[in-house]
Amino acid sequence: MLSQVARALLVCSLVASTLLVRAAAGQDVPPSQGRAVIGREAAEIGEDAAPSDGGPAPSDPVPAASDDVSAPRSAQADIGRITITATRMDQAVPDPAASVTVLDEHEVAASPAFTLDDLLRVVPGFSLFRRTSSLVAHPTAQGVSLRGIGPTGASRALVLVDGVPLNDPFGGWVYWGMVPLESIRNIEVLRGAGSSVWGNYAMSGVINVATRAPDRDEVRFTMEGGERHTASLQGYASRRVSPGMGVAMDGRLFSTGGYPVVRADQRGPIDEAADSEDGTSSLRVDLAIGPHTTARLQARGFHEERNNGTPLTRNETSAGFFRAGFDSRLPGLGRMQTDVFATTQTFESTFSSQSPDRSFETPALDQFDVPSTSVGAASIWSGRPLDGHVAALGIDASWIEGKTQELFRFLDGAFTRRRDAGAQQSFAGLFVEDLWSVTDRLDISASARLDYWTVYDGFRREHDLATGGQTVDRELASRDELVISPRLGLAYAIADAVSMRAAVYRGFRAPTLNELVRPFRVRNDITEANDALDSEKVLGAESGIDVEAGRVQAQATFFWNQVEDPIFNVTVGEGPGDVPPCGFVPEGGVCRQRRNLGRTSIFGIESDVRVELGGGFEVAAAYLWSDGEIVSAAAAPALIGNRIPQVPEHQASLGVFFDRIDIVQAGLQLRYVGEQFEDDANERELGDYLVFDASVSREIMRGWHVFVKAENLFEREYETGQTADGLVSIGAPRIVRAGLRYAWD
Numbered sequence: 001m002l003s004q005v006a007r008a009l010l011v012c013s014l015v016a017s018t019l020l021v022r023a024a025a026g027q028d029v030p031p032s033q034g035r036a037v038i039g040r041e042a043a044e045i046g047e048d049a050a051p052s053d054g055g056p057a058p059s060d061p062v063p064a065a066s067d068d069v070s071a072p073r074s075a076q077a078d079i080g081r082i083t084i085t086a087t088r089m090d091q092a093v094p095d096p097a098a099s100v101t102v103l104d105e106h107e108v109a110a111s112p113a114f115t116l117d118d119l120l121r122v123v124p125g126f127s128l129f130r131r132t133s134s135l136v137a138h139p140t141a142q143g144v145s146l147r148g149i150g151p152t153g154a155s156r157a158l159v160l161v162d163g164v165p166l167n168d169p170f171g172g173w174v175y176w177g178m179v180p181l182e183s184i185r186n187i188e189v190l191r192g193a194g195s196s197v198w199g200n201y202a203m204s205g206v207i208n209v210a211t212r213a214p215d216r217d218e219v220r221f222t223m224e225g226g227e228r229h230t231a232s233l234q235g236y237a238s239r240r241v242s243p244g245m246g247v248a249m250d251g252r253l254f255s256t257g258g259y260p261v262v263r264a265d266q267r268g269p270i271d272e273a274a275d276s277e278d279g280t281s282s283l284r285v286d287l288a289i290g291p292h293t294t295a296r297l298q299a300r301g302f303h304e305e306r307n308n309g310t311p312l313t314r315n316e317t318s319a320g321f322f323r324a325g326f327d328s329r330l331p332g333l334g335r336m337q338t339d340v341f342a343t344t345q346t347f348e349s350t351f352s353s354q355s356p357d358r359s360f361e362t363p364a365l366d367q368f369d370v371p372s373t374s375v376g377a378a379s380i381w382s383g384r385p386l387d388g389h390v391a392a393l394g395i396d397a398s399w400i401e402g403k404t405q406e407l408f409r410f411l412d413g414a415f416t417r418r419r420d421a422g423a424q425q426s427f428a429g430l431f432v433e434d435l436w437s438v439t440d441r442l443d444i445s446a447s448a449r450l451d452y453w454t455v456y457d458g459f460r461r462e463h464d465l466a467t468g469g470q471t472v473d474r475e476l477a478s479r480d481e482l483v484i485s486p487r488l489g490l491a492y493a494i495a496d497a498v499s500m501r502a503a504v505y506r507g508f509r510a511p512t513l514n515e516l517v518r519p520f521r522v523r524n525d526i527t528e529a530n531d532a533l534d535s536e537k538v539l540g541a542e543s544g545i546d547v548e549a550g551r552v553q554a555q556a557t558f559f560w561n562q563v564e565d566p567i568f569n570v571t572v573g574e575g576p577g578d579v580p581p582c583g584f585v586p587e588g589g590v591c592r593q594r595r596n597l598g599r600t601s602i603f604g605i606e607s608d609v610r611v612e613l614g615g616g617f618e619v620a621a622a623y624l625w626s627d628g629e630i631v632s633a634a635a636a637p638a639l640i641g642n643r644i645p646q647v648p649e650h651q652a653s654l655g656v657f658f659d660r661i662d663i664v665q666a667g668l669q670l671r672y673v674g675e676q677f678e679d680d681a682n683e684r685e686l687g688d689y690l691v692f693d694a695s696v697s698r699e700i701m702r703g704w705h706v707f708v709k710a711e712n713l714f715e716r717e718y719e720t721g722q723t724a725d726g727l728v729s730i731g732a733p734r735i736v737r738a739g740l741r742y743a744w745d
Contacts, residue, residue: 088197088380088392088433096443097489097501099544099557101608103187109741110667112693112709117142117176121671122653123189124606124622129153129646131673131720133732134176136258136274138308139317140520142173146191146205148602148626148647149538149561151568154512158194158201160208164323164341167201169374170402171514175317177278178302180234180252182220183211191606192559193507193540196447196487199429203507203538214238214246214286218745226737229257244288251281261309263728268358270310278304292329312361315349334383342375351521353586356725363410365521372402390435397428402513416465421517423458423476427451445489453510454480458531460517476531483508483535502543510535511567515594524589525723526582527569534596537564551612559604565596568680570636574724588725598632600644616660624651642682650674665697678722689718703744710736
């Protein structure tokens, strides 16, 4: 039945539309605001567009959308913002050959989602490893991919905040709660490899979260609470201290009692609700230090604690982030942006071995200290060297150090072994890009990047706690690689409202330190690290059509990606007993190891369509079909022909929204996810599911809104994972919450 729903949603996505409900008081938003600007508007925008934040990707504010509904489209839509993710330029010129979706602040505020990752699930192709929301998911399962490329928890998409990487430097996953929703101005999603300008991680695309800048006096906050002891308080405030100085602060406190993550009929005495709590805050200062230069300083802190569903499985993270940079306009020469940034983090996590009847558990692994540090810098020039050309040249570099310190082999009531493993990793890249308006109808975009990455000073040591004797003591092999990532795209306007586009590209992702040195465990299933991993490389092509006709906007894209040496969690053997390289595997468990397979191939179609119906009504639809399979696997030939694990073939969303500030703002949205396989052998299938989300908001006085939001409104139970012995994990049940939101500027 649900597969028929998926087909129906595909049909809807060809005739329906997508502007999500607006929460802005009294604002009747035209159909162009809020998502990707489609078509040939690059030719209409000059170099003197709104300033940006500078750094690797500019993010200073553009003027707010006008309250005058008769204002022209260029005045109402945040057009300049889509330059950042696709082109890494600060010239307010979008790449017409890129597939980009933009969610604005109104869509963020109106979404029923509690977390940033759940909000992004309406974007075609967005997915996390497994299906669990970051409300309760273990951080290492929160890696993100686009278009079904990623078979493991490591991200295959680069996530940025104001152009600076948010991906965890040690493992590549993303702490989605680190950025309060109230501080977000918009979110850009580039689908298709962005490695030609962004380098590592961007092999399936780039997500850039642009936060508010202190360009005006502004206060916003939201407090809400609801089912399962879930509550959140978040806010943002900025102050223009002087004409040349602005200060902004944001913060978020969040807590949920969570829910049991094991299916009800399989729970035992050890199962309890997986709960979590986190807090984050930041301070930002922008300062004009001359007529053409703006400096910025920013610092952010983050802490979270999680119970992962049993008394002995928990994790905790503390992180700090710092950024400094400047943005200089060079009269007649373009613009120069420079940034330096640093992250320091500690992570700890415990795992257990659980009895088949779930009546008891014993400690299995205690990763009591997993520290990491990263430092990076980037400098980018952008300008117009020739008539019809917009160009950029940039260089960036980063360094990462991380290690894991853990206790394992629990015997007779105590851990008997200790493991220390770590390494350092460095990246350096140089890129160039050019956007060329060949004619009034034809645009060509070209970019290329040269990356050098290396892993060095790696080690793995294990010793017996009782005797002190060394059981493992080896240096990990150093390796380095030089990678070239080109991209060529073109767009042709076949009519004023219709344009065609196409692109070919290459991208890459280096293995993370986590994949190289840190093992992990999901109940009785063990996954071992592999210090011999090579980088993944993608070769891709896509073609699409963009339509913008009055109240209707539509995008459709066909894509093909071929990934060389993809990193999989490959099944090595089953317990009970010793299974190298995992060691002892309990009954019902399996041993897996991260390994490079030969090649995967992914064909797909994505569409994103929206229509404003009039009278305050809008309809939104999005769909992704991703057919990915393993086409080469010399080390495991039995896997050839299997589907890529953890990747559904179908994803879809459909929403109906009503926005009349004098009456009410409301929306009903459904999300569909098709079947997917848990494992590389395709022996454990996770069923498809359909969930409904809803929201209702009402302005009670100027700037004050009360709202009710619900996720999984009809409490659909769906599978998020399955272990080798058949234990099924489930996703979030219904969570209804109510709250109060205030906005003043």
